[in-house]
Amino acid sequence: MSTTPETAPKRGSRLPRLARRAQLLEAAQEVFVANGYHAAAMDDIADRAGVSKPVLYQHFPGKLELYLALLDSSCEAIVASVREALRSTEDNKQRVAATIHAFYDYVANAQGAFRLVFESDLTNEPAVRERVDRVTQACAEACSEVISADAGLNKEQSMVLAVSLVGMAQVSARYWLASDNPTLAQQQAADLVASLAWRGIRGFPRTES
Amino acid sequence: MSTTPETAPKRGSRLPRLARRAQLLEAAQEVFVANGYHAAAMDDIADRAGVSKPVLYQHFPGKLELYLALLDSSCEAIVASVREALRSTEDNKQRVAATIHAFYDYVANAQGAFRLVFESDLTNEPAVRERVDRVTQACAEACSEVISADAGLNKEQSMVLAVSLVGMAQVSARYWLASDNPTLAQQQAADLVASLAWRGIRGFPRTES
DNA sequence: CTGCACGCCGATCTTGACCTCCACGGAACC
DNA sequence: GGTTCCGTGGAGGTCAAGATCGGCGTGCAG
Numbered sequence: 001m002s003t004t005p006e007t008a009p010k011r012g013s014r015l016p017r018l019a020r021r022a023q024l025l026e027a028a029q030e031v032f033v034a035n036g037y038h039a040a041a042m043d044d045i046a047d048r049a050g051v052s053k054p055v056l057y058q059h060f061p062g063k064l065e066l067y068l069a070l071l072d073s074s075c076e077a078i079v080a081s082v083r084e085a086l087r088s089t090e091d092n093k094q095r096v097a098a099t100i101h102a103f104y105d106y107v108a109n110a111q112g113a114f115r116l117v118f119e120s121d122l123t124n125e126p127a128v129r130e131r132v133d134r135v136t137q138a139c140a141e142a143c144s145e146v147i148s149a150d151a152g153l154n155k156e157q158s159m160v161l162a163v164s165l166v167g168m169a170q171v172s173a174r175y176w177l178a179s180d181n182p183t184l185a186q187q188q189a190a191d192l193v194a195s196l197a198w199r200g201i202r203g204f205p206r207t208e209s
Numbered sequence: 210m211s212t213t214p215e216t217a218p219k220r221g222s223r224l225p226r227l228a229r230r231a232q233l234l235e236a237a238q239e240v241f242v243a244n245g246y247h248a249a250a251m252d253d254i255a256d257r258a259g260v261s262k263p264v265l266y267q268h269f270p271g272k273l274e275l276y277l278a279l280l281d282s283s284c285e286a287i288v289a290s291v292r293e294a295l296r297s298t299e300d301n302k303q304r305v306a307a308t309i310h311a312f313y314d315y316v317a318n319a320q321g322a323f324r325l326v327f328e329s330d331l332t333n334e335p336a337v338r339e340r341v342d343r344v345t346q347a348c349a350e351a352c353s354e355v356i357s358a359d360a361g362l363n364k365e366q367s368m369v370l371a372v373s374l375v376g377m378a379q380v381s382a383r384y385w386l387a388s389d390n391p392t393l394a395q396q397q398a399a400d401l402v403a404s405l406a407w408r409g410i411r412g413f414p415r416t417e418s
Numbered sequence: 419c420t421g422c423a424c425g426c427c428g429a430t431c432t433t434g435a436c437c438t439c440c441a442c443g444g445a446a447c448c
Numbered sequence: 449g450g451t452t453c454c455g456t457g458g459a460g461g462t463c464a465a466g467a468t469c470g471g472c473g474t475g476c477a478g
Contacts, residue, residue: 159384167380176369184366192366196413198409
């Protein structure tokens with residue numbers, strides 16, 4: 001309704017399988033993001049794509065598999081962004097900033113794909129839980145390698161710190177998006193959080209006053 | 210402990226209304242915590258309490274209201290703990306530590322009530338979303354007052370920082386609980402995160418190198 | 419002892435959503 | 449230009465789960 005400039009909603013057009021599949025995935029993502037898993041109906045997804053339900057089931061075995069396909073894409077996207085951010089420089093301060101910005105970009109863009117990862121309503125499904133947990137785990141592990149190397153902490157300790165930083169980025173980015181604040185741009189908010197994170201993590205091994 | 214040494218699961222016993230209601234709430238919390246909202250069946254809750262379904266509906270209008278009653282309790286608990294932690298001292302370093310520890314205590318105790326708040330699978334329901342958001346909002350506002358007062362930042366900026374700290378505490382506490390790590394005690398993990406948070410937030414207004 | 423009131427239970431209804439069956443239409447090919 | 453084939457569409461089955469009605473047993477007053 002508000003913004004649905006779909007690819008080609010002409011009903012009755014015959015598409016090659018891959019194009020149809022892509023269109024179905026896009027439609028499904030819109031519906032899942034807008035309504036969550038449970039409130040999303042397969043009828044809605046089919047209607048949204050301009051096809052009928054059987055075609056949906058010719059491309060995906062069921063609702064769960066369709067959801068998992070989208071979830072996997074979203075998980076890979078954020079993990080890849082974080083890894084890319086960490087690889088983008090050798091300066092740790094820049095690394096922190098780039099990582100925080102990666103989370104903000106992810107939350108701001110991707111047409112809400114982050115909701116599948118960070119606001120899923122299917123976390124009781126083991127397959128979903130496992131993927132969602134692995135995202136935080138993977139991001140934190142990538143961070144913890146840098147932390148552990150530079151701070152001389154053991155694995156468990158650096159993981160706790162890394163998870164804290166990831167949680168900070170994730171929660172604050174979602175908050176920033178929700179209270180969609182025109183007076184505080186994405187860049188500024190992310191810089192502020194990056195500053196907080198960097199002050200916290202820099203030169204960590206020394207025990208302060 | 211983990212198993213269920215319930216109050217009085219003898220089937221057929223007649224309880225006064227308030228006692229019955231309390232028992233139903235406890236049973237419902239166990240089931241909701243274990244299974245989430247959607248996977249939790251009213252039959253399970255009734256069975257767990259040792260009564261039949263109609264009594265459940267004589268005490269609560271429906272599943273949602275039952276859930277909201279529990280959710281409200283859990284929300285009030287964590288917000289009260291955070292406010293208490295902030296009030297417990299005038300030393301900001303101690304404040305940070307106490308707040309982080311409040312989150313860890315909340316996650317570790319309360320027989321998993323935190324799952325209703327931080328891992329709810331009903332966030333699409335506006336009533337639930339509103340309550341869950343208000344928890345982060347309220348905790349962050351309580352923190353931001355201290356931050357804003359001592360750091361001289363405006364409301365939006367201090368709120369972003371406060372939300373970041375709350376997210377750090379919340380996510381890291383849940384991670385610590387999930388990877389139930391015998392080698393890293395709750396105290397140590399919380400202290401580590403508190404150290405990270407305090408390094409990050411202390412003396413914030415000055416812009417460093 | 420007997421009638422009454424009250425809370426509880428077994429069995430049932432209904433809704434809603436995931437998932438398939440029979441008819442149509444257009445394209446390709448001879 | 450006719451036939452065959454494949455993808456599409458609407459209508460329906462199934463089932464789980466939330467929500468509800470007629471009996472039953474217990475405790476009390478007279």
